[in-house]
Amino acid sequence: MSDSSPLPPVRLHSEAELARAALSTPLLARAARLARWADPDTRVDAGGSLVEEQLPAAADQLGLTGDDAAAYAAEAWRVALDAGLVEIADEDRGTVRTGEALALLTGSPQEVLTVWLAALETVLADASVPDLDDLVDALDEGGEIDFASLDWDPESEAEFLDGVLGNLYLLTVSEDGAGDGPVPLPALAASMIVPDDMGEPTDDVLEQVSDAMMRLDDQFRTLEPVGLVEYRPVDEALMADADEELAAPVEEADVSRYGMVRLTPLGAYGLRARLMEAGFEAPVVGELADKGADVLLDGTAAFGPSAALAETELWLNRHEPLSGARELLAAARGTDAGGPLRRLRCQQALSLVGGEAEPALREVLDDPELGGLARVWLSERGAAEVPAPSQDLVFWLTIDTVAAQLAAEGNSEELQALVEGLAEQHSGFFAAAWRVEHPATADVLEAMGRLHPDKKVAKEARKAAFKARSQQGG
Known part of the structure; x- marks a missing residue:
């Protein structure tokens, strides 16, 4: 994606709804529980991670059982530490104390979301790290990780995941995209690998797509507990067959077996925040509602029809019909390149206004730029004594x-x-x-x-x- 032009506007849930969703995500809920559980006797290593002896108690506190219980507890602790829910009290003694951010979880919705965004960054960083088994295999004789043998570039891996999530965001917010529906994992992987001008993908490209799908399968499994996505993993039966070509064309009925991912409302909020921090212009429906009509008409110029309609309705709800119509008409004037589209958006906005706005339309009947759309509006409502347009006005319109x-x-x-x-x-x-x-x-x-x-x-x-x-x- 390029940051040279604005992204399609996203419709966000209210901050109160998003904050409730954040608090209910498994990972943040676990991190908060461990932060409240920790006391002066809790011990951590030099990096702030729980010492191995503490992990069983932490897992028990979270109600976790099974082979992965300790790993899930360690992950929740790392999120608690990175998000500021706990802090290192004494590095030499390896003790901790309650972090200032823990109180934010009972504060305003915006404070809750600030903590969740910090947790999200930790999980995104974790998602770009190779599988633990691969890391163990890459240990050299001195016990250090041989990164060259992993064929892993941390920066490239993070950029790849950011690109995938950016495409998922676009597919979710674009009017002709997936919307609230899930996106097939093969399509998402292909969006990063297959060139736009390529007709039939080559075997080499298909193999790259297959490899990307396997990486994304692991990454989306990691990202789901923080509430960024809802994910249906790749069918284990497909992964069990090493000869199965995951990127090969599949029947529509079978596509869900290859993984399906959906960006949650909380995830849309999180990705928008990250995109804006990275320098993208990422508008949200509703942010123009308290602005002037000139800002509304220019701002919705690049919106799709339904987003422009939703934004306009919010704006009109804040204005009286007559004064709002006058303001819209005044803002629609202009011989600049953006003038025609402003007038189109004005016409669309006025179609939502009732008969109370009629005086404003009659006032501009003689206006060379607005007289045509005024006549259309009045005629569509069956208004009396609408003057016929001149031929010049018809052609201009x-x-x-x-x-x-x-x-x-x-x-x-x-x-x-x-x-x-x-x-x-x-x-x-x-x-x-x-x-x-x-x-x-x-x-x-x-x-x-x-x-x-x-x-x-x-x-x-x-x-x-x-x-x-x-x-x-x-």
């Missing part, structure tokens, strides 16, 4: 509308249908359109030339675009 659609959607199928309809319904459209005094006239006509499937019509559009550009002096 047409150019403005197509320019807005281009800015919002690019060369979409919907825009192509609009272009075809315009050329079909208005004979001599291009002969008149090039004369329209709108900053986007030439660009719109060029786009119509690209989009129209009829070569003759497309040629007319290009000729009209040339005339328009000549008229504009360039």
Whole structure:
């Protein structure tokens, strides 16, 4: 992902809901319980980890049993230490005391989430570390880890996981993405490995995807207890067969056997916080609700339709219909490149406003930029005495509308249908359109030339675009 443009806006749960979710995550709950359990007799080693003799008691405190009980207890302690729930009291004696962050867990939702974010960082760091068995195998004769034999680059591994989580975030918040649904692990792995311009993946690429899936399977198992994701692991029966090609195409009914991952609402909050810290612009639905109409229209310009609608509804809820309509109309004016899309967003916002706003629309009937959308709004509501638009206004509004659609959607199928309809319904459209005094006239006509499937019509559009550009002096 590039941080040069904003990410799609995310819809976050309230901080109170997120804080409750954070407190109920298995890992933070265990870390908090160990922090409250620890006393002056609790002993740690030089790195702050519980000494081995303490692990059985810690596991018992957490109600953990089985072969992995000590490992889970050690992990929970490490989270408690890194998140500030416990602190080293005396390094020489290896004693601990309650950390200042423990009190935050009974504080405000924002304080709870601050502790959870610290816990998340610890778990993300752990997820990038090789499996314990691999570390043991990499010990040299002196008992030191031979990192070269592991073929493990800590920085690259962390960047890979960050990239995967970034793609999962995008798939979750994008309007045409997974949304609240789970994402197949093969698709997520392939998003990091397979080049966008590659048709059929090569055997080498498929093998890389398979290897990435195995790494991600371990990592998502690690990340689930902190509440970042909900994860259905790769079917053990598939992993048991060493010859099974995990990256091979599979039937839709079987795809869940290859792992399914879903970003939780808490996870969306956490990843957004990390993305913003890394310099990305990561908007959230609702943050424009208390801003001016100019900020709303410009801010929602890059939003998808449903996100823009949700943001606009929140804004309108804070305004009286008439004054809100006036503010929106005033903000929609402008001959700059963003003007057409502002007016489109304004029109969409006004479609949510009732008849109380009618005086504001009548006030702009003579406005060359707003008169067209005002007439549309009044006519759709069956208002009386709506003056007919002049031909010049009709053509200006047409150019403005197509320019807005281009800015919002690019060369979409919907825009192509609009272009075809315009050329079909208005004979001599291009002969008149090039004369329209709108900053986007030439660009719109060029786009119509690209989009129209009829070569003759497309040629007319290009000729009209040339005339328009000549008229504009360039």
